[in-house]
Amino acid sequence: MHTFIISLRRELKRLWSRGQSRYLILTSLGLVFCYVFFLTLMDEGQPQRLPIAIVDKDGSYLSRRLCHEINACQGVRVVNVYSSHTAARQAMQRQEIYAFLEIPAGTYNDVLSFTRPHLVLYSNNAYLLSGALSYRTLATISNLASGAVQREVLRKKGLNESQIMGLIQPIELDTHLISNPMANYQPYVLTTMLPGMLGLFVLLLTVYMVGVERREGTLSQWLAAGALPALLGKMAPYTLWFSLLGVIGNLVLFGWCGFELHGSFWLVALFTILLVMAMQATAVFLSAIIPDAHLSTCFAAIYGTLAFTMSGFSYPVTSMPPALQGFSLIFPLRHYYMAVSRISLFGSGFASCYWQVAALLAFLLTGLVGTLLLTRQAATQPSSQPTINPTVNPSI
Amino acid sequence: MNVLKDIWDVYVIELRRVLCDKGVMLIFFIATLIYPLIFGAIYKNELVRNLPVAVVDESRSDASRRFIHKLDATPELRVDYHCCNMEEARHLMEQRNINGIFLFPRDYDQRLSRHETARVCLFCDMSSFLYYRGVLSAASNVLLDELQQIELQRYSLVGITGESADELIKPIPYDDVKLYSPTGGFTSFLVPALLVLIIHQTLFLGIGILFGTAREDRETLRVIPPRLRRDGRPRVVIGRALAYLLLYVPVVAIDLVLIPRLFDLPHIGRLTDLCLFLLPFMLATIFFCMTVCSFVRERDTGIVTCIFFSVILLFLSGAIWPACNMPPFWRTLSYLFPSTHGIQGFIRINTMGSTLAGVKFEYLMLWLQTALYFVTSCFCLRFAKQFRLK
Numbered sequence: 001m002h003t004f005i006i007s008l009r010r011e012l013k014r015l016w017s018r019g020q021s022r023y024l025i026l027t028s029l030g031l032v033f034c035y036v037f038f039l040t041l042m043d044e045g046q047p048q049r050l051p052i053a054i055v056d057k058d059g060s061y062l063s064r065r066l067c068h069e070i071n072a073c074q075g076v077r078v079v080n081v082y083s084s085h086t087a088a089r090q091a092m093q094r095q096e097i098y099a100f101l102e103i104p105a106g107t108y109n110d111v112l113s114f115t116r117p118h119l120v121l122y123s124n125n126a127y128l129l130s131g132a133l134s135y136r137t138l139a140t141i142s143n144l145a146s147g148a149v150q151r152e153v154l155r156k157k158g159l160n161e162s163q164i165m166g167l168i169q170p171i172e173l174d175t176h177l178i179s180n181p182m183a184n185y186q187p188y189v190l191t192t193m194l195p196g197m198l199g200l201f202v203l204l205l206t207v208y209m210v211g212v213e214r215r216e217g218t219l220s221q222w223l224a225a226g227a228l229p230a231l232l233g234k235m236a237p238y239t240l241w242f243s244l245l246g247v248i249g250n251l252v253l254f255g256w257c258g259f260e261l262h263g264s265f266w267l268v269a270l271f272t273i274l275l276v277m278a279m280q281a282t283a284v285f286l287s288a289i290i291p292d293a294h295l296s297t298c299f300a301a302i303y304g305t306l307a308f309t310m311s312g313f314s315y316p317v318t319s320m321p322p323a324l325q326g327f328s329l330i331f332p333l334r335h336y337y338m339a340v341s342r343i344s345l346f347g348s349g350f351a352s353c354y355w356q357v358a359a360l361l362a363f364l365l366t367g368l369v370g371t372l373l374l375t376r377q378a379a380t381q382p383s384s385q386p387t388i389n390p391t392v393n394p395s396i
Numbered sequence: 397m398n399v400l401k402d403i404w405d406v407y408v409i410e411l412r413r414v415l416c417d418k419g420v421m422l423i424f425f426i427a428t429l430i431y432p433l434i435f436g437a438i439y440k441n442e443l444v445r446n447l448p449v450a451v452v453d454e455s456r457s458d459a460s461r462r463f464i465h466k467l468d469a470t471p472e473l474r475v476d477y478h479c480c481n482m483e484e485a486r487h488l489m490e491q492r493n494i495n496g497i498f499l500f501p502r503d504y505d506q507r508l509s510r511h512e513t514a515r516v517c518l519f520c521d522m523s524s525f526l527y528y529r530g531v532l533s534a535a536s537n538v539l540l541d542e543l544q545q546i547e548l549q550r551y552s553l554v555g556i557t558g559e560s561a562d563e564l565i566k567p568i569p570y571d572d573v574k575l576y577s578p579t580g581g582f583t584s585f586l587v588p589a590l591l592v593l594i595i596h597q598t599l600f601l602g603i604g605i606l607f608g609t610a611r612e613d614r615e616t617l618r619v620i621p622p623r624l625r626r627d628g629r630p631r632v633v634i635g636r637a638l639a640y641l642l643l644y645v646p647v648v649a650i651d652l653v654l655i656p657r658l659f660d661l662p663h664i665g666r667l668t669d670l671c672l673f674l675l676p677f678m679l680a681t682i683f684f685c686m687t688v689c690s691f692v693r694e695r696d697t698g699i700v701t702c703i704f705f706s707v708i709l710l711f712l713s714g715a716i717w718p719a720c721n722m723p724p725f726w727r728t729l730s731y732l733f734p735s736t737h738g739i740q741g742f743i744r745i746n747t748m749g750s751t752l753a754g755v756k757f758e759y760l761m762l763w764l765q766t767a768l769y770f771v772t773s774c775f776c777l778r779f780a781k782q783f784r785l786k
Contacts, residue, residue, distance in 0.1 A: 030704050040723055041711060047721045070532040092575065093750035094738065098718070107568075119570035125577040126662070126747045128528040128585040132529065135572065142541075149567035159554065166511040167554070170546040173539050174515050175532065178489075180522040185717075188525050197707065204700050208569055211696070265552075296418050297696050302427075308707070309438055315582050316524055317443045322438060337739045338492070341523040346490040 003225035009232025010222070011203065015237065024241070031245060034197045035252060038190055045184035050134045051079040053100040055088045060108035066145060070101070075137040077262040092124055099123040099134035101142070111149060120147075129185070179260035179345040187259040191344060192337045194253065194314040198246050199279040200304040200332055205238065206283030207300040210292030210374070219378035222255060225373040235280050235367075240271075246272035254344070262347030271339050271353075274360040278332035281367025290369035291377065307333040313341075335359045401641045402628055406635025413606060414643060419695070420602045421422035427601075428647045433593045435587055436659045442581030443471075449496040450485040457505030463516065464543055467498065472534035485519075495521040496531040511550060528580070576748045577662055584662050584747065589715035591651050592677075592742045596735040597706050598647075600685045604698025607689040629774045630706065637682045637770075648674060656746060664749035672739050672752055676762035680734040683769030690776035713739040737761045 015021050037128045054070070056063045071078045079097060082088045088100045099117050110117035111128040119142055123135035147168050180187055223230045247269045254268070261268065283300060290296035295346040309315070310324075311333040317325055328334045341354035342348040350357075414420050449467070453460050468475040479485040485497045499517040507514040518535050519709060521527045544565050551561040577584040628642075652674065656663040692698040711717055712730040719727060719740075732737040737758040744750040752759060 025702075034708070038711070041726055042717055043723060044721055047718050049721075050429070050718060051720060061620065090754065093744055093754040095719075095744060111568060114560075114567070116563055116567060116569060121566060121572045122569050122575055123572070123749070125580045125717065126585065126743055127718065128580065128582070129525075129716065131574075132580070135574075139570070139572065142568065146566055146568045150564055153564055153567070157554075157556075163511070163554075165511060167547060167550050168728050169513050170508060170511075170543060170550065171514045171516060171539060173535060174517045175535075176517065177520045178519055178522050183522075183528065185525070188716060193707075194616045200703065204703065207698075208696055294695055297699050298419065298422065301699050305703060305706060306434070309435070309581075313524060314526075315439060315586075316444055316526060319441050319526075321440050324438055342490065342492065345521075345523055346486075348490050352490060356659070 002227035007222070007225045007230045008236055009233075011234045012239060017212070018208070020212070023205060024238070026203050028241075028245060029176045031198060031201055035194060035249060037192060039186070039252075039257065042186050042189070045182060045186055046075075047130055047133055047185075047282045048074055049077040050075060050099075050130050051097050052076045052134050052138065053082055053088050053097045054078055054081070055082045055085055055100055055102040056105045057083065057105040058107040060113060062108040063103045066101070066103065066141065069144075070141050071137065073137045073141065076134050080174075088122070092122070097124075098127060098130045099138055101138050114153075144183060180264060184259075184269050186257070187344075188313065190310055191253060191259060191340060192333070193308065194249055195246060195275060195336060195340075196311065196333050198242060198249065198272075199275050199307065201335075202238070202242050202276050202279040203283045203300050203304045204297065205287075206235070207287050207296050210284060210287040211296060214287070214291070215293055219374060223371070223375045227375050229370065231284065231371040232368060235277075235284075239277055239280060242276045243273040246276055251287050259344070261344045263343035263349065267343050267350060267353075268340055271336055271343075271356070271360070274357065275332055275336045276358045277334075277367075280364035281364045281370070282332065284374070285370035287364040288373035288377070303331075307331040307337050308335060311337045313337050332360055332363050400413055401634040401727060402631040403638065404631050405696050407639050410636045411643070412641035414639065416601070417606065417609065418608040419605050421603070423598050423602045424643060424647065425525060428594060428598050428651055431598075432587075432591060432651055432655045435590055436583070436655070439581075439583040439587060442583045443579060444470055444530045444582075446474040447472060447495045447527060447530050448476040448493060449473050449477050449498060449649055450488050450494045450533065451475050452479045452485050452497060452499045454502045455504035457500075459505050459508050459514075459546075460500040463500070463538065464498070466541060467534065470538060472530040489519070489521060492523075493522075495527040496535075498535070508546065511553075511777075521535045576664075583659070583757045585682055586715070587659070587661055588656065588747055589710065589713060589745050591655060591738045592708055592739045592778070593706065593735055595644070595648060595651060595678075596681050596738060599644065599670045600689070600705075601699060601702045602680070603640065603685040603688040604702060606697050607686075608692045608695040608698045611693050630770075630776045632777060633683070633686065633770065633773050636686065637679065640682050644678060648678065652742065652746070658781075662747040664747070665745035666749075666751065669752045670742075670745050671751075673745055673755060673759060673762075676759065676766050677734060677738040677741065680762045680769060681738070682764035683773050684734050686773040687769050687776050690773070709733055709735045712736055715739050715743060731761065732765075734762060734765055737765075 017025070024384070054063070054067050067078055067081065070076060076099070082091070085102060088097070088102070091097050092100065092255065100122050102122065104117060107117040107119070120139050122141065122143065124131045151164055152170045154167060159167070161287065177183055213222050222234065225233065239387070250265070250268050250272055251258050254265065286300050286303070287293070288294045290299055310317070310328045310331045312328060317328045317334070335356040339353040342353055414424065424733045451464050451467070453464065464475055467473050477485070477488055479488070482497070482499060486496070488494045489497060497519040499519070501515060501517070504514045504516070516539070518531070520531050547565050548561055551557065551564060556564060564576070574580055653667070653670070655661070689698060692701070712726060712733065714722070714730070719730070722730070741758040743757040744755050
């Protein structure tokens with residue numbers, strides 16, 4: 001306990017006197033910026049009023065009415081009505097529109113004479129989100145148009161309204177989007193992305209701090225207190241600070257922004273703290289196995305950014321090649337995502353995510369291993385002599 | 397001639413500095429190759445196929461079983477579990493064994509035979525956009541198919557048969573044409589944007605490290621030939637930019653031309669248009685990086701800044717979240733970064749086959765940025781000098 005306090009005081013003194021607090025403040029500001037940026041960028045939740053166009057070769061009452069009805073949908077807005085396919089395609093290539101509906105000449109006549117006019121619906125799949133959303137709206141309207149014609153015909157045949165509804169809609173799909181009824185895009189992305197940014201910052205800062213110790217040759221001075229107290233003492237102030245930021249971040253997401261949280265808030269907070277600690281431990285481990293400070297920062301950067309992809313919140317891990325699926329386990333963010341999505345969406349308790357707790361705790365062991373490795377490295381290096389930067393530039 | 401000689405001198409010095417720095421070489425030539433390969437491998441499967449779902453069939457009828465068989469036959473879904481009740485299915489969902497639940501109520505078949513509207517309940521796992529999209533699209537496709545089959549039966553009961561029944565089922569049929577990426581794959585959507593971002597960010601990182609190292613070693617002045625110290629700044633900037641540009645020609649050729657062909661990403665654009673577009677993109681990026689990196693004091697700060705901005709720039713580019721739906725402030729801010737226009741232009745030319753005329757705005761903006769950042773990087777060179785003298 002005594003050694004822990006010595007180590008802690010040493011770190012606080014370094015933080016205070018050596019200008020290292022600058023990096024702490026910068027990373028904290030960066031984190032705040034990320035929260036503000038992402039929450040304001042995707043303010044709408046789901047993109048609304050996406051620009052689309054109509055190619056109206058028919059110019060009839062029906063085509064104009066279709067255009068009005070499409071414009072009345074929340075998801076899209078008709079920005080232009082073109083008379084040729086080429087003009088619409090070029091507008092799509094200029095990214096003025098995300099989709100367009102082509103109404104061929106003679107559509108209204110065909111509907112009246114019952115000879116099935118063909119609408120064509122073009123959507124831009126190069127933009128996954130906007131293309132899919134605008135396509136969905138156009139497809140819905142086209143289906144409804146068919147329904148309207150059916151209803152008219154059946155009425156003329158003398159059927160009553162309830163018979164007609166049974167005929168034209170025998171089955172309805174009652175869709176329940178669990179814990180995200182509006183299909184809001186923010187909870188998908190932000191509940192994992194923002195803690196991921198937190199983890200990334202913690203990782204880079206910790207690697208940097210260990211790098212400074214190594215560069216200044218103070219490794220053995222730091223580790224003199226013994227591996228465990230030294231590690232705990234050095235990390236504790238940052239663990240506290242970033243855990244606090246993380247929990248405040250959770251409060252912002254689940255409290256202020258109102259993302260669904262069915263489970264316990266404290267459980268989410270626990271995972272945030274565990275994520276911070278796991279990232280610190282991983283950072284120590286990384287800087288121990290890659291002795292070059294610059295190289296370890298580079299490596300941490302690659303590892304940290306890959307975590308977003310490998311956590312599986314955007315592209316499911318189960319759809320990756322099997323060889324890479326196991327690889328996802330070495331990213332703490334993956335375990336965080338697995339646990340927190342379960343807690344927030346389905347209200348799971350500790351009983352169903354103890355495995356993730358265990359996994360994150362296992363990361364802490366790597367921190368200890370890293371410290372032991374560092375101790376050994378410190379013993380082989382004379383402490384007074386600063387290590388020479390191996391990548392000094394030979395210049396003219 | 398003197399000008400050319402000066403530029404040549406700076407060019408040679410800068411080239412030597414890059415080639416001698418292990419870290420920069422690693423980023424310029426290894427990272428730019430490794431990253432596309434990693435992302436290519438991760439997103440290799442493109443689509444989310446065979447998502448496991450559970451079915452709670454309380455109706456246990458012919459009609460519900462047919463619906464379930466059709467669900468199982470879709471490429472998106474795989475019916476893995478037949479549960480007795482919702483509680484069981486819920487538990488499976490909570491354990492993340494399934495991504496969706498289909499519930500057929502007890503009266504499903506009765507309602508169908510009474511010619512009423514029957515109901516199928518669908519519960520979607522919302523932990524990832526692709527789960528939701530896959531489950532929902534499979535469900536609605538099966539639903540449309542099933543609707544037509546049942547409608548046909550019902551029409552024949554009210555005396556509408558044959559051709560006229562077919563016509564009545566879909567009086568206004570539509571074809572859907574998914575342009576530019578027919579399968580709607582994740583790779584074809586995200587990787588082109590990532591490729592441009594990789595070029596942008598590795599340049600930033602590399603130049604940041606070069607500038608940061610120079611700053612750490614207090615040698616900003618030493619790397620500039622003495623005769624250029626006073627008013628040769630544009631020549632220094634041009635010489636350096638030339639070095640980076642020529643080093644990046646093979647990198648760009650591999651990442652933006654070869655990789656899309658190698659990984660079968662969409663590549664329908666004309667190569668000349670692409671090259672013409674990439675020239676201002678590269679210049680703007682280089683001058684932008686030289687401007688910003690003048691403020692980088694240490695190697696590691698550059699790395700952290702770069703990583704921080706990677707994610708932000710990806711979202712600002714409008715490749716994920718549509719640009720027209722961004723708040724005006726962020727949209728205006730995004731115009732400052734070459735990556736925004738680079739990503740937009742590259743996607744449009746390479747993926748969507750646009751001509752240079754179709755990316756006129758981006759093209760002009762990039763030239764504008766080139767001019768702007770060229771001037772600022774000349775100024776920032778002076779800033780770097782003053783900083784050093786302090």
